[in-house]
Amino acid sequence: MLAAEYEMLRHTWFPVARVADVDETGPLSANILGEDLVVYREAGVSTVAGAYCPHRGMDLTVGQMVKGELECPYHGWRFAPGSGACTAVPSLPDRPAPPRSNLRVYPSREAYGYVWAALETPDRDLPAMPEASDPDWQFAHGGPTDLGCGLRQVTENFRDMSHFAFVHRGSMGPNVQQVVDPYKVHRDGVELRWTLDVDLGGTAMDGNEGVAGKQRFDFYLAAPMFATVKAEFPEGGHSLVVQFATPITVDGEKVRHFWSIGIDSAVFEKHGANMAEMRQWEQEIFDEDFPIMERLRPREAPLDLHSQAHTRSDKFSLEYRRIYQELIDGRIATAVSAT
Template sequence: MTTCPTPESSWWLPVAAVSDVNGGGPLAVTRCDQPLVLWHDGAELRAFTDRCPHRGARLSMGRVHGGQLECPYHGWRFGGDGRCRHVPALPDFTPPAGHAAHAWQVREAHGLCWVAPAGASAEPPHAPPLLADLPARRLLCGPYDVATSAPRVVENFLDTAHFGLVHEGWLGARDHLRVPDYQVVPDAHGRPGVPDYRAWQPRASAVAGAGAWVAYRYQVLSPYSALLTKKAEGDAPQEAYALWACPTEPDRCRVWFTIFTSDDTLPDDALVAFQDTIFSQDRPVLESQHPRLLPVSGGELHCAADRLSVAYRRWLQAQGITFGVC
């Protein structure tokens, strides 16, 4: 089984936490309406289209046996390259090369399993993003399954004008709703970002004990991911938040956040609880937006405070992205 090439096909996307496959799998996941199965052959992580080429059964319902993925229906076994290695009904039969499951590229990065079609580039910017000069302590939060499109979630992550309303008392305050002038600057790959943004926040992070002015830096990493680095005034720890969204359907997605922090005092569960709280404030608003697909061709109004959002929409158009937008 093959899939039709689309602009989204050239980008690597996260589909599961590495810890979810540590037991070897198989694990059913979805990428852009495409059912996949993740499993481990004992040496490497593998990803196949979740369909046995024999009679179409879900391979994720099978088991890993002797380093091979076994179909639950007739027991056909497939090696890590997708080739069928054994047909129980014909034990003396040597399956030809065409008897194969559809294999995908897969790699681990940032605590997540990333997949891409066999022909997709493994080089930047389409490969899993390389993140440098960030705090060493890293914590994965999620997944969060959200009833809206992945681009809606990314745009919300890039938006600062909602802080004092949606995150009042946390990331913003009603007496600090004004969005300062800022500049959108593309990086070497043309991805939009904001290198310098200053925001007042009552509680900028799980570590913060009081309000402070915080220096922000935003960077779009891919059509469905972005990075925020932030540093409060004084001796506050350096922090960064990476958003990873996987479109499961055009109007639904699965989301993770990676927290990077130089703080070594708070336990992991306190940091996760902070991120859970912030996203629980975003979720009802995100799921109320209509349409769920992000309008990149018009239909919504903009103002000067939306410079980064507008730049992100235009960049999606320039990339030819169609999944999750309208």
């Protein structure tokens, strides 16, 4: 990874944990670009900090929450939520904490069921996802899964309809439409949108053609890696699959993959498909994608537009790579977000 790309990604929001996981298990380990992090949560507020205690370098991800604070399992030092300030040194109960005793805290926020963080002040806010706050929608969150590939490979795969008929024969069946119709990609800053009609064959989910047959896909991609696909079913109802990838090595060739699925009330009312069934089907689809992702070479999709062959179905891919290169080059104006 070139230095300019590394710097761009340091100023990007990435998901580091599911909120429900932090609530259930306590402090969790996370990583962005090879930097080890600890995620902890108290009173509805998540904190993302450096993973190692400033005293003797103990891994705080194996600590616990005590009186609303993160306690180091080695010497019992405690750190406040939000600020990461050292609030207790049990071996010196009558003295203030020594210098350099606070945790380094990173910009963080909660959105769409995830804890997000950035290594530096983010250049842009997170894209809007109105379905997440619509009471007619319900969501389930999959993953996370670590994959040996770059975030562009993952992001492109999610939108590549021409692989459905081959990679997803197991989850979708043998009758998936192979031809990708011509389409137009609409760009707005770092965002891309396009629409395609598709026939998934109608054999999946015990032959439930209402959700596994013909439908319209509205694709959305916000570089560098925020992506959704909204399906509109002919007889009513919608689903929304959301995908994020966080680089967890300095070279960017390993990512942590997060995904969610949402459905509106009409999916069950008109087609009898509930959230558990839709989530399971989507998990099967991703499970077929993962081994493909890890066998692609190079491990990251090249930004050089001439080193690979392209077809008309790859139009979105070319536009995405152009935007990504512009982000690296700093040619797209930034919109600084509040943390």
